[in-house]
Amino acid sequence: MTAHRVVHRDGVRLHYVVQEPPGDGAPLGTVVLLHGFPHFWFTWHRMIPVLAEAGWRVIAPDLRGMGHSDAPAEVTAYAPREVVDDVLAVCDDAGADRVVLVGFDFGAGVAYDTCHLEPGRVRAVIGMxxxxxxxxxxxxxxxxxxxxxxKHFLHLHYFAQPGVAEADLAGREREFLTRVFWALSADYHYLDVWQHPPGTTYLEALPQAPPLPWAWLSVEEMDIYEVEYARTGFAGPLQWYRAMDVSWAARKGFERQTNPVPFYFLYSEHDPDLEGFHGREPLAKLGRYHDDVRQVRSVPRAGHLMHLEATEDTHRELLACLADIARSPVDASPS
Structure with missing residues (x-):
């Protein structure tokens, strides 16, 4: 059963959930699932019991700014050192030492920053x-x-302008979430939103989505997303976009260093991030950023939200990575 817990770090309330594997035996290790936007811990609700059943202890925090964690108002509060220390505080509170990090979207950045700043705490990292x-x-x-x-609409710039998206999306949380989930999926080509001119709002740029349920998302799941974002609003989550320059400047401190932690990568066939935001042939560049690339695995017929669109395929590929990690010596930690 999933348990909800809270830990406070430097005045910031951090919420997370944890699920233990069944039985009395020792777990294979601890997996920490790090989400992105517009998500919170619930995005992993299908995955958590599967990983626990496979013998892993699972932790899924709400990153600061989202879900039931606090949302500091200063963009500097979302710098890599701050969010990495959040991850460590959650792990310490849960009694987890060296963990496997699984990072998706903004959560991938948190995972990689942890590998650079605190490599001794990370057994392996799986980027999604x-x-x-x-x-x-x-x-x-x-x-x-x-x-x-x-030149054209770009969500990064739209979200970076304080107060703009909050005003546009207030009271329209379900409409936005439904349309952005559909646009990011394999059912639509997300980069088509770039065809809209400057000054377009995100809701104007996004396609209309068909009524729920979809083959990969239920009405009840969207209900939970809507309730959560109607409660929190978007001001906290959008600080992650407004802090991008802060994070970029901080990462300059280790831009010439490669990630020393064993690295696994899962990607989907129709991911717009890989298509439009990481330069040409990003998979060919993995060795520039990661010392020890162990496996690169793909999920077909899915867009950006692979863990929702192709849940069973994503679980299968992730479990294959975890099986390889479980076979590796636990004490082979980077310095």
Whole structure:
């Protein structure tokens, strides 16, 4: 059974859930699932019992700004050191030492930052969709996004403007969530939103979505998303976008260092991130960012939300990575 817990770190309330494997034997290890936007711990609700049944202890935090964790108002509060310390605080509270990190979307950045800043706490890392966090060049993410947004709509720039998205989306949480989930899926080509001109709102740029349920998402699941985001609003979650320059500048401190932790990567066939946000042939560049690339596995017929769109395939590929990790010596930690 999933248990909900809270830990406080430097005045910030951090909520997480944990599920133990069945039986009395020792778990194979601890897996920490790190979500992105617009999500919270619930995005993993199908995966958590599967990993626990396979013998792993599972922890799924709400990243700061989202879900039932606090949402600091300052963008500097979302810097890599802060969110990595959140992960460590959750792990310490749960009694987990060296963990396997699974990172999706913004959560992948948190996972990779943890590997750089605290490699001794990470047994292995599994990235989903986002293969690395680049810091190359002299143009910051927000500056680059603003330049692109002069040519066409770009969600990064739209979200980066304080107060704009919050006002547009207030009271329209379900409409936004439904349409953005559909647009990010394999049922739509997400980069088509770039065909809209500058000044377009996100709701104007997103396609109309068919009525729920879909083959991969139920009405009841969307109900839970709607209730959560209607409760919290979008101001906290969007701080992750507004802090992109803060994170970029902090990552400059280790931009010439590769991730020393064993690395596994899962990607989907129709992921818009890989298509539009990581340069040309991103999979060919993994060795530039990760010392020890163990496995690269694909999930067919899925877009960005692979764990929802192709749940069984994603679970199968993730469990294959975890099986390989379980066979590796636990004490082979990077320094």
């Amino acid at each position: 969709e986002n293969p690395f966090m680049g810091t190359a060049g002299s143009v910051s993410p927000l500056e680059g996004s603003a330049a692109m947004a002069e």
